[in-house]
Amino acid sequence: MAASPGAAVGRVVFDSATAVAWAAHGERVVLLRRETNPDDLEGMIAASGILTSRGGKTSHAAVVARGMGKTAVCGAEGLEVDAVALVARAGEVTVNEADLLSIDGSTGEVFLGELAVVASPVVRYLDDGLTAALASVDDDTAELVRAVDRVLAHADEVRRMQVRANADNAADADRARAMGAEGIGLCRTEHMFLGERRALIERVILADAAQERSTALAALLPPQREDFVALLSSMDGLPTTIRLLDPPLHEFLPDRAELMVQVAREQERGEPTEDDVRLLAAVQRLHESNPMLGLRGVRLGLVVPGLFALQVRAIAEATAACIKAGGNPRPEIMVPLVGSVMELHLVRDEADTILAEVAEREGVELTIPVGTMVELPRAALTAHRIAEAADFFSFGTNDLTQTTWGFSRDDVEAAFFAAYLDKGVFTVSPFETLDADGVGRLVQIATTEGRAAKPDLKIGVCGEHGGDPESIHFFHRTGLDYVSCSPFRVPVARLEAGRAALEALLADAR
């Protein structure tokens, strides 16, 4: 499956650590995994491209790769990946560690060996601007590049919706800005918790004593603050929506089944370690049958004392630092997975206290909007209540699709989406193009009723649908203020937002 566009060539590695080590020596690598999980994030950052044998267009690998603008091919089910023996097989063909591989993220093709990669002049234009792109092409191609520039300029003139990008760090934010993003619609703070910081979050969650939790939280404050200073500096003057910690509990904990196997092996050898047994007991206690429907988002924030407070404090202090340095930071705090207005009130009350305290101490004015994701049917259905406590709504259309249909993207794409497309239940995956009749109806209800309660409520979308042409036209018709998508889809979103505005004008004129 073509999971994230682009082309990548590199030597095959089977684990994240090797990817990081080889990349540090200047080697280009392709990370080949059965599937990826948050532990692979550093390897994915280091790799030129990502190839998985399982999962679809909305698997972890695909979503994260698109977010990074990294080439990825996913769900190459013909490949049997043996990460222990460091070998992958596809029929007669064997791929060993260090073999050269080329992947095409736009077609889903995988080639043995090193293929030539040609930079497209349009990509050059989008990345580096008109002058740089024109400098390196012949006259005919220059005409094409100029035409693309005129089309985009025209779209920018006529569109009503703003276009933001989903970006989790300053490097992505810079790229998004170059592509024409007018702000960040979604910064996923969980992607900031790697390495040592992930271990600290694990300690926060597993802590038995308040003291132990506070210590871990305190250690997280300085690096979180630095992340936000970098992000807000990169997006100076533009709105930057930062989402508080969202993912399911298990993403911060060791894998339960693997830990069970480890302890069983230790027991068989007569050498069980007390630490593993204790850790397993804690992981068992927190184990969830359906993590997507478990203790996550605002629920985790309300149950784990100090977690959201840490993030709000880091945002407040980073904003104060940017203001003092003469900048114009414009953060917005976004609360994930709200289903009831009371959840938002509780988080907001705590946030307001912290913002006031930091503003007072630093001697700056901090007016930071607090809003919510609308990603549960109940949030959409009670939008008139939730609007009371929200400065903005942002539709998380991936999660909203999951709950409206009652299927999780990780599980269903491989299991039955092909059969459903075949039988005509879908004409296109609802994770690619917004399901207007079901999910879209909730978007309309929430927009209409949220605005009825609060006319100046700002409303956007930050799911992957924000970069899908057909969905963008739907969002325009529904009256959203902005769409937010992966940096690399920003130009398409600008174009389609312009086309949607023109179509509406034409329809009115008829």
Place this chain on the structure above:
Amino acid sequence: MAASPGAAVGRVVFDSATAVAWAAHGERVVLLRRETNPDDLEGMIAASGILTSRGGKTSHAAVVARGMGKTAVCGAEGLEVDAVALVARAGEVTVNEADLLSIDGSTGEVFLGELAVVASPVVRYLDDGLTAALASVDDDTAELVRAVDRVLAHADEVRRMQVRANADNAADADRARAMGAEGIGLCRTEHMFLGERRALIERVILADAAQERSTALAALLPPQREDFVALLSSMDGLPTTIRLLDPPLHEFLPDRAELMVQVAREQERGEPTEDDVRLLAAVQRLHESNPMLGLRGVRLGLVVPGLFALQVRAIAEATAACIKAGGNPRPEIMVPLVGSVMELHLVRDEADTILAEVAEREGVELTIPVGTMVELPRAALTAHRIAEAADFFSFGTNDLTQTTWGFSRDDVEAAFFAAYLDKGVFTVSPFETLDADGVGRLVQIATTEGRAAKPDLKIGVCGEHGGDPESIHFFHRTGLDYVSCSPFRVPVARLEAGRAALEALLADAR
């Protein structure tokens, strides 16, 4: 937690097999488990009462126990259950296998030793009728029993909604009928797949070859047919809604983590068995991160060839047999987890073919309504389309609550419901009393728009909310035709449906 009302006294057993063995010798047992799963079903049937240390009012143990009318206390978190050492501990107190234990399913209390259990005259009346109850009580109590009888008779006169019961077999159906149920609103066919039959379903799902699957399906036909003959005979003349197979895939498969541990242990001992390794590979292939949001219900029916066809054929043949025996069977076929009208069309087309074929062969007329659960937000939001293909709707309010709020009952009750009740996010669990603002709004949308498309559409509810007083009033106001609940809640449902009708009359009169 008081999970299923009643009182039970018996000797403690820690596993299902022992429960079955001891009960076969006339011993009363209390099944004590950390939590239960479908493998425990036979033990639960054999036990007088069920006690678990984990899970809430909507855990597997609680839901199944209420369905059976079996006393249960769940989530006794102070108890540490060691099913291997056959011992449970609560602080200083130790409970061994064969110790006598008394549990109160109405208060959630657990007592060491054997307490006296007194049969309530009201329960006697509900179970065995007025004459039997009056025969064994003094005059004052007789007055009370007669008053209860008059109140229920009055409620039956004035109520508009019918009351059905959720019952999975003929014994439960008989009890439901005695309690005044006017039909079965939900027969969960998955509860028919125990022992040998569960192994056959596992073979159906894991089958590599069509032939292997057909053989397993063919073996399932006669026992399924016999189940339905018994059920339809018990409910002769009354509507009997049979739901096609619904539960998540993993409930029919061995536990993945346990199997991983088993294979690891075998490997450590240098004696891995090929069968286990092969089975593990198959289970890994079908593993789901979020089984509630995975391949289940109508999806499984559309992906596994012959599965729903088997069940429809068994229902058709059982109905034909009952008609030929002079009965008046009134089955209704219910399709679970529909999110799109196309899914229902596909199942319906196949069902109609089979019904016509059996009717022709048996020389009887088979007019069996086919309808759908409405348990996904999308089903409610597109009810006007789904009504095209449905003879009836039945709201599955448990699942609809799960998807509308985006939390699974198994995971959230223990994890954060106490905190949410404490902080005032809920005043009552939405799994106990229907959340009128969110879930209830979907019920209203589906009822209004379903009837707009098809005025004679029959609409009921078969989630546990069908037995909750406040929710019953909501369903009356929304215009539902019937509620369906556990047999033991039928009298309460009759009473509250009557009160709801009177309240509406009074409101109109004002």
